[in-house]
Each structure stands twice: as C-alpha cells, then as structure tokens.
Amino acid sequence: MTEDIPKYKIIFLGDQGVGKSSILNRFSHDKFEEEYQSTIGLDFHSKNETINGANVRLLLYDTAGQEKFKSLIPMYIRDANIILVVYDITLKDSFTHTEHWVNETKDLKREDAIFVLIGNKTDLEEKRQVTTKEAEDFANGKGFIFHEVSAKTGEGVEDLFNNKIFPEMAKKFNIGEEGEEEGGDGTNGQDNNNAVKLDGNQQNLPPKKGGCCGGKNQKN
C-alpha cells in the first residue's frame, strides 16, 4: 500500500548555479533547461524507486544556493538520510565552498546518513578548474561517495544513483531482500510535488513571490 512505502530524504546542497536543480530535473524527469532559474527558499519533489527489489519513495529537497537562504538549510540537513553536496567542475570556488557543507554535515554528527560529493558540468571539460583526482581525494578523506556528472547531457546521473547511491542505501538502510527498514526517519513526507512547510523558520523568509518554497523559481 502506498502509505507503507518507506521514505528517504535526500538533500541537495551547494553554491548558487552549480546545477543542483538541473541534476534533480535530469534524475526525476530526464530533462534539462539552459535557462537559469535560481531556486527560491527550497523546492520539494518526490519520486518512487525500486531499490534492491523494494519500493521506496525518495523525498528530494532542492535547496537554494543564494546566501540569503543559507540559514534555513541546517534544519533540513538534520533529518536528511542522503546528503548530496554539488559543485561545478568549471568553478574552483564552488569546489572550495563544498568544505562548508561537508563540515556542517559532519558537525551535525549524521553518521547514519549517506554523504555524496558531486562534480557537475562535465560537458564543459575545456573549462575545467577542478581535477577529478583532487575532488576524489577530498571525498575519500571525508568518507563521501564521489561522482562526476553532466546534468546537461545526462552523463553519469543514472550511474550515480543506480550504481552508487542506491546500493549504498540498500546496504545502510537494509532495503530489500532481507526486509525493509521503516522509511528513513519515519517522516510523513508528501506524496507528490507539494511544497514543504517551513514551520518555525518560515518568518525568516523574504516576502513571497508566488510562494517561497513551493517549487517556484526566480529568473535571474
């Protein structure tokens, strides 16, 4: 029954414009948009998947890279089961800045979570500023899964989820075959692309333009 499907929260972190929403869009809908629509507050999506023969629901939290929304993020990290930190391989700063989120997630002592570092925009190889090796070494040192992708071409995206994240989820959360764990943290996550309620911190948000967190984007 639908209500019994275990739910797992996945949060996307990283600088503005690194391609968090684009990776999510590629993963969820196999689509890509050239036009940049910066995320406002937080976007929420959900997707059903079969992992190790078991049905699960992934609750996907797409955070905003803009500095003014940063204060909202730790409360979402706190109960995420999978933490994805994204940088742009053509922007060294975006890689350097991942350290902030890597440390923040470590500080929150989420040993029970899965951590992933993602280098995006591999289609722009000629503009690369971050080598695969330095990112891989950094990820290994921090105990992160590492993968490079292109949300634009789709390269690496399926591979990342199907061959790295899902097998790790199956192992860590005991999904499938031997029996499924109750979803992640027992969340009552929404069934579809509904807005996430920002409870206590909602008053910290800027004035709404068509909704702070309901999947509305702002054109830059």
Ligand code: GTP
């Ligand atoms: P914020 O919501 O502002 O934090 O940004 P974001 O991290 O969600 O970035 P977004 O997905 O909106 O992408 C930013 C810009 O980069 C858009 O113009 C995308 O089209 C572009 N982009 C995203 N991924 C890729 C990629 O793999 N290759 C190339 N060439 N462009 C990409």
Ligand code: MG
């Ligand atoms: Mg975005």
